[in-house]
Amino acid sequence: MARLAMVIDTTLCVGCADCVVACKTENDVPEGFCRDWITEQVAGAFPSARLEIRSERCNHCDHPPCVGCCPTGASHVHQPGAVVLVDKQKCIGCKACIASCPYDARFVHPQGHVDKCTFCVHRVEHGQLPACVSVCPTRCMHFGDLDDPESGVARLLRSRRHHELLPAAGTGPRVIYLT
Amino acid sequence: MDEITSTRHNPGIDPVLHAWGWEIPVYLFLGGLVAGLMVLAGYHILKAGRQQEKVSYPYAPMLGVILLSLGMNALFLDLANKPLVWRLYLTFQPASPMSWGSWILLLVYPALIGAAILHPPERVPFGQRLLALVRSWSEWLHQRPRLVQVLGLANLGGGIALGIYTGILLGAFGARPLWNSAVLGPLFLFSGLSTAAALMHLLAMVSRSGTGAPFADVALAGVFRLMDPAHCKHVMVRADASFLTIELAIIALWLLGLLTATGVHQQAAALLLGGPWTAPFWGLVILAGILVPLLLQFLELAGRIRHSAVPAVLVLIGGFVLRWILVEAGQASRWS
Structure with missing residues (x-):
C-alpha cells in the first residue's frame, strides 16, 4: 500500500512562498486563508544561531487524530496513497478535527466545510506532482511513496539527516524535513 | 533563542486557536446539568417509585427536556455547515466522542420524556387537553412497575453516559494538552450533578416564595407543588455539598496529572497557574463556585446561618465558568 510523503530540503528552501501561491491558485483557496505556509525558526545564539525555513502544510499523518475524531466520516484516509482528505459533502463543520490537529493545519472554509492540503491528489492521480512541488524554484521539495524503497523520498531519507514536526505528538507525520 | 515566525494567518486558527466560541461551553454546561438531573431523577425513580412524589425531583426530567433542547440548539448554532447536520445520524464512528455524543443525545430524549410523563404537573397555565392526555399516559405507566423501573435505569445510565461524555469530548483531544486527561469525564459528571442539585434547590425556593408574576407563579406552583422545604433544606444541600467535594478532589487530580506529565502539559497547566486564566479559574470556579x-x-x-439561595446560584455560576475556561484555555494550549 502506497504512503505518499513530502520531503523538503530546508538547506535549499529560501522561503520565497511560490509553493503558497501555487497552492492558492491550483486549489482556489479563498482570500485570507492558506493550505500551506512558510515558517522560519531561529534557534541558538550568535555566532552559532541557526535559521531553518520550512514550507509547512497538513502532515497527512500515519495516525491522523483528525480522522478518528470526525463524527461523520468526512475526514478520511484516501487510498491509494494514504492521503488524509475531507469529504465536503459529509463535513458538518463541527471543528473537532481542527481541535484535534496538533499542527493547526485545518481551517473552516467560508463555504462551511473544513479545508486543508490534499497533497493535490487530483493532480497526483493523473501522474502529476502537487502544485507546490512542481513550482519550487530551488527544487527543495520532493514527493513520492515512502513504502517504495527506490522512490526519491525514500532514498533521501536513507541518506540525509531529517526531522519531522512534533514527533512527541505521536501522529507519524509524512511531511519530513531534511537538515 | 528559539523564535518561530509564520506566514499563516488563517481566521479562527491564528494566532491562537479559537475554533469554538460561546456555543460549546453553553452546550457543555446544559448537557452536564441535564446529565445531573437525569441521574437524580433515575435514582429517585428506582428508590422511591411512586412515593418519589414526596421528594424534590419528580419534575427534573421535564426540566431536562427543555434544557437539553436549549443545549442542542447551541451545539447546532456552532456548526459551520448546518444544512448537513443530519449526516451525524447516517453513521456511527466508534473512535469519535462526538459521534458517541450525538447518539447518546438522541437516546436520552425518550428516557427523559418517559420520566417526565411519570409526573405530569397538577396545573398548567395553558394546554389543559394535552395535560389530560399526559395524565392518562402517566396512569398507564404507573400500572406497569417494571416499565417504571426500566425508565429509572435508563435515566440513571443515560445521565451518567451524558455527563461523562461531555468531559471525554474534550479529554480525547490529544492535541490540546490542557484537555488531554481521563479525569475530565468524571469531573464534568460531578460538576453536572452539583449544578443539577443546585438548580432543583433554587427552583424549589423560588416556587415557595413566588416570583410576583402571576403567570410564572401559576406555572411554578403547578410544577413544584410537591416540594418539601425540609427535604430541600437537608437532602439537596447535603447532596450538593458531597458533589462539590468530589468535584474539588477531581480538579486537584487533574492539575496534579498535568503538572507531573510532559513539558507541554506543564505549560498547559501554567495557563491556570499564573497564566491568563488564573484569576477567573481560582476566583470564580474554585473560590466562588x-x-x-x-x-x-x-x-x-x-444551623449557623439562614437557609438561602446564594450557594445554589454560586454553584451554577461556577459550573458554567468552569466549562467556559476549559474551552477557552484548552484551545490556547498546544504542543508547539
Whole structure:
C-alpha cells in the first residue's frame, strides 16, 4: 500500500512562498486563508544561531487524530496513497478535527466545510506532482511513496539527516524535513 | 533563542486557536446539568417509585427536556455547515466522542420524556387537553412497575453516559494538552450533578416564595407543588455539598496529572497557574463556585446561618465558568 510523503530540503528552501501561491491558485483557496505556509525558526545564539525555513502544510499523518475524531466520516484516509482528505459533502463543520490537529493545519472554509492540503491528489492521480512541488524554484521539495524503497523520498531519507514536526505528538507525520 | 515566525494567518486558527466560541461551553454546561438531573431523577425513580412524589425531583426530567433542547440548539448554532447536520445520524464512528455524543443525545430524549410523563404537573397555565392526555399516559405507566423501573435505569445510565461524555469530548483531544486527561469525564459528571442539585434547590425556593408574576407563579406552583422545604433544606444541600467535594478532589487530580506529565502539559497547566486564566479559574470556579458554597452549605446544615439561595446560584455560576475556561484555555494550549 502506497504512503505518499513530502520531503523538503530546508538547506535549499529560501522561503520565497511560490509553493503558497501555487497552492492558492491550483486549489482556489479563498482570500485570507492558506493550505500551506512558510515558517522560519531561529534557534541558538550568535555566532552559532541557526535559521531553518520550512514550507509547512497538513502532515497527512500515519495516525491522523483528525480522522478518528470526525463524527461523520468526512475526514478520511484516501487510498491509494494514504492521503488524509475531507469529504465536503459529509463535513458538518463541527471543528473537532481542527481541535484535534496538533499542527493547526485545518481551517473552516467560508463555504462551511473544513479545508486543508490534499497533497493535490487530483493532480497526483493523473501522474502529476502537487502544485507546490512542481513550482519550487530551488527544487527543495520532493514527493513520492515512502513504502517504495527506490522512490526519491525514500532514498533521501536513507541518506540525509531529517526531522519531522512534533514527533512527541505521536501522529507519524509524512511531511519530513531534511537538515 | 528559539523564535518561530509564520506566514499563516488563517481566521479562527491564528494566532491562537479559537475554533469554538460561546456555543460549546453553553452546550457543555446544559448537557452536564441535564446529565445531573437525569441521574437524580433515575435514582429517585428506582428508590422511591411512586412515593418519589414526596421528594424534590419528580419534575427534573421535564426540566431536562427543555434544557437539553436549549443545549442542542447551541451545539447546532456552532456548526459551520448546518444544512448537513443530519449526516451525524447516517453513521456511527466508534473512535469519535462526538459521534458517541450525538447518539447518546438522541437516546436520552425518550428516557427523559418517559420520566417526565411519570409526573405530569397538577396545573398548567395553558394546554389543559394535552395535560389530560399526559395524565392518562402517566396512569398507564404507573400500572406497569417494571416499565417504571426500566425508565429509572435508563435515566440513571443515560445521565451518567451524558455527563461523562461531555468531559471525554474534550479529554480525547490529544492535541490540546490542557484537555488531554481521563479525569475530565468524571469531573464534568460531578460538576453536572452539583449544578443539577443546585438548580432543583433554587427552583424549589423560588416556587415557595413566588416570583410576583402571576403567570410564572401559576406555572411554578403547578410544577413544584410537591416540594418539601425540609427535604430541600437537608437532602439537596447535603447532596450538593458531597458533589462539590468530589468535584474539588477531581480538579486537584487533574492539575496534579498535568503538572507531573510532559513539558507541554506543564505549560498547559501554567495557563491556570499564573497564566491568563488564573484569576477567573481560582476566583470564580474554585473560590466562588466551590469553596464558598461549601462553607455556606455547612453553616446552613449546622444551623449557623439562614437557609438561602446564594450557594445554589454560586454553584451554577461556577459550573458554567468552569466549562467556559476549559474551552477557552484548552484551545490556547498546544504542543508547539
